[in-house]
Amino acid sequence: MAKAPPVLQWMRQPLDVKSFEEQSLDSVPFLHPGLMESLRNVGIHSLFPVQAAVWHETVGPGGGARDLSISSPTGSGKTLAYSLPIAQSLSQRLLRRLRALIVVPTRDLAMQVKQVFDAIAPSVGLSIGIAVGQTSVAAEASQLVLFPGKTDTCFRELHLASDNLPESRVDILVATPGRLMDHIQNTPGFTLEHLQYLVVDETDRLLREAYQEWLPTVLEAATGKNFSPSDDSNPGIGSVRTIRRSCLERGIKGCVVPRLQKIIVSATLTRDPAKIAQLGLYHPLSIALSTSDNLYKLPEQLRSYTIICKAQQKPLKLVTLLHSLGDQRTVIFTSSVSNTHRLSTFLACFEDLPFRAVEYSSFQHQLARSKALAAFRAGEAQVLVASDAMARGMDVEGVTHIINYDMPPFARTYVHRVGRTARAGRSGSCFTLLRKEEVRYFKSILAKVQNSSCKTYKVSSESTKELRPRYWTALQKLKEILDAGAGKKGHEMYAEEVTAADDAAVVASLLPG
Numbered sequence: 002m003a004k005a006p007p008v009l010q011w012m013r014q015p016l017d018v019k020s021f022e023e024q025s026l027d028s029v030p031f032l033h034p035g036l037m038e039s040l041r042n043v044g045i046h047s048l049f050p051v052q053a054a055v056w057h058e059t060v061g062p063g064g065g066a067r068d069l070s071i072s073s074p075t076g077s078g079k080t081l082a083y084s085l086p087i088a089q090s091l092s093q094r095l096l097r098r099l100r101a102l103i104v105v106p107t108r109d110l111a112m113q114v115k116q117v118f119d120a121i122a123p124s125v126g127l128s129i130g131i132a133v134g135q136t137s138v139a140a141e142a143s144q145l146v147l148f149p150g151k152t153d154t155c156f157r158e159l160h161l162a163s164d165n166l167p168e169s170r171v172d173i174l175v176a177t178p179g180r181l182m183d184h185i186q187n188t189p190g191f192t193l194e195h196l197q198y199l200v201v202d203e204t205d206r207l208l209r210e211a212y213q214e215w216l217p218t219v220l221e222a223a224t225g226k227n228f229s230p231s232d233d234s235n236p237g238i239g240s241v242r243t244i245r246r247s248c249l250e251r252g253i254k255g256c257v258v259p260r261l262q263k264i265i266v267s268a269t270l271t272r273d274p275a276k277i278a279q280l281g282l283y284h285p286l287s288i289a290l291s292t293s294d295n296l297y298k299l300p301e302q303l304r305s306y307t308i309i310c311k312a313q314q315k316p317l318k319l320v321t322l323l324h325s326l327g328d329q330r331t332v333i334f335t336s337s338v339s340n341t342h343r344l345s346t347f348l349a350c351f352e353d354l355p356f357r358a359v360e361y362s363s364f365q366h367q368l369a370r371s372k373a374l375a376a377f378r379a380g381e382a383q384v385l386v387a388s389d390a391m392a393r394g395m396d397v398e399g400v401t402h403i404i405n406y407d408m409p410p411f412a413r414t415y416v417h418r419v420g421r422t423a424r425a426g427r428s429g430s431c432f433t434l435l436r437k438e439e440v441r442y443f444k445s446i447l448a449k450v451q452n453s454s455c456k457t458y459k460v461s462s463e464s465t466k467e468l469r470p471r472y473w474t475a476l477q478k479l480k481e482i483l484d485a486g487a488g489k490k491g492h493e494m495y496a497e498e499v500t501a502a503d504d505a506a507v508v509a510s511l512l513p514g
């Protein structure tokens with residue numbers, strides 16, 4: 002096995018979040034009264050330790066001098082940790098310019114981060130935009146850039162030929178990489194030349210997935226410096242080059258444009274120097290909950306269990322467990338989009354369950370996915386069956402249980418899945434269904450995570466026996482749906498898997514796991 006690369010020096014000596022206490026808002030130095038009031042209006046009366054640590058390093062004399070890396074457990078409040086200091090700092094701005102850009106991997110997460118800014122930033126006169134592909138590029142562009150006077154002419158000619166320069170409609174933008182690139186390359190008047198904050202949330206995922214080289218493009222558009230590995234071989238990059246104004250804020254001569262501060266955020270931050278190097282961090286400071294040599298840490302209040310069973314027993318064990326949880330808000334994770342679809346269809350076929358289950362996966366159109374999440378948040382559905390797209394950052398109030406129907410493939414996947422519960426100091430439980438042959442690998446995953454010890458959980462055989470007749474009925478219904486679906490466009494993926502054989506094979510073909 003290849004030896005892990007040496008951890009960067011600055012990551013080895015973090016500012017330890019453990020050295021900070023929860024801090025009441027009254028004792029937070031320099032906190033703008035408008036921000037204090039808006040926090041109280043949403044029920045927040047103190048800063049969590051990681052938020053106090055980041056505030057300490059960003060607001061006041063040393064503020065903004067260094068780039069930041071924020072890594073603390075899931076649910077510890079990292080979003081507010083960066084959004085509050087940004088709102089505080091920009092509350093002093095005179096002109097509206099795009100000064101803060103937050104990049105996140107998924108549309109639902111972007112909408113969630115925007116809600117956090119919406120709760121606090123307007124109180125200091127800041128406006129927030131979102132670029133996630135919810136509407137057309139043009140419709141989104143009209144929310145981001147304002148051309149005074151004209152609305153119909155081709156913007157680029159207009160803006161070059163006259164002095165009515167485009168103005169930004171937003172101070173802060175939350176975006177997914179794909180749509181951000183669209184605006185950088187195609188939206189006239191959209192510029193990052195005034196950017197003061199670049200937040201890369203869920204950094205390890207964003208650095209792993211190559212989103213059309215968004216990072217070098219953004220860094221070059223914001224700083225004018227070339228960050229692409231080989232700039233000559235990258236003609237496209239030139240079209241987004243904007244020369245950072247030489248210390249001129251439009252209309253205000255001599256105003257120094259502050260340096261771009263980069264903030265990277267994740268509960269499972271990568272320590273791979275090559276990946277981190279892409280960010281071009283300046284004198285970075287790591288703010289982290291230091292742990293022993295384990296990489297990741299689970300929330301203190303999380304209780305973890307395993308359920309060992311044969312593959313074909315998993316569906317009935319799952320339903321028996323869910324039945325015992327009643328209407329407790331639960332997220333079930335599977336290992337694939339098709340397993341998510343099959344499992345949620347199976348649960349919908351099961352009569353008289355004490356809960357309603359909805360599906361959340363990239364198999365659905367975004368609208369269906371957002372509707373499912375909204376129903377789950379509102380409590381109209383108590384169980385959400387999700388693929389790992391849901392695992393990152395999603396914050397749903399009151400989730401008390403997580404069930405890994407399929408074993409997570411990596412330690413970081415496990416951390417993000419189970420981190421959907423036990424958030425903000427609340428308690429929660431997670432159950433992982435394992436086949437006997439998976440136990441060893443699962444233990445190797447847990448070895449990389451602190452506070453991850455699991456107890457064995459016994460599903461009641463009495464309840465399982467009671468549920469068995471309805472279980473077979475549900476399986477039969479599922480088979481009919483999949484057979485019918487196999488005939489229709491878009492369900493071909495099931496055709497080859499549905500076979501009429503003995504029970505175990507039927508279950509394995511319908512609900513592999």
Ligand SMILES: Nc1ncnc2c1ncn2[C@@H]1O[C@H](COP(=O)(O)OP(=O)(O)OP(=O)(O)O)[C@@H](O)[C@H]1O
Nearest residue numbers: 045047048049075076077078079080268394396425
């Ligand atoms: N100071 C606070 N007081 C009370 N609740 C808070 C505070 N800060 C954040 N929260 C709540 O804690 C929950 C978790 O916050 P957040 O989603 O920012 O965590 P996170 O560390 O980013 O988690 P993840 O790593 O999963 O993305 C949210 O419901 C948020 O509203």
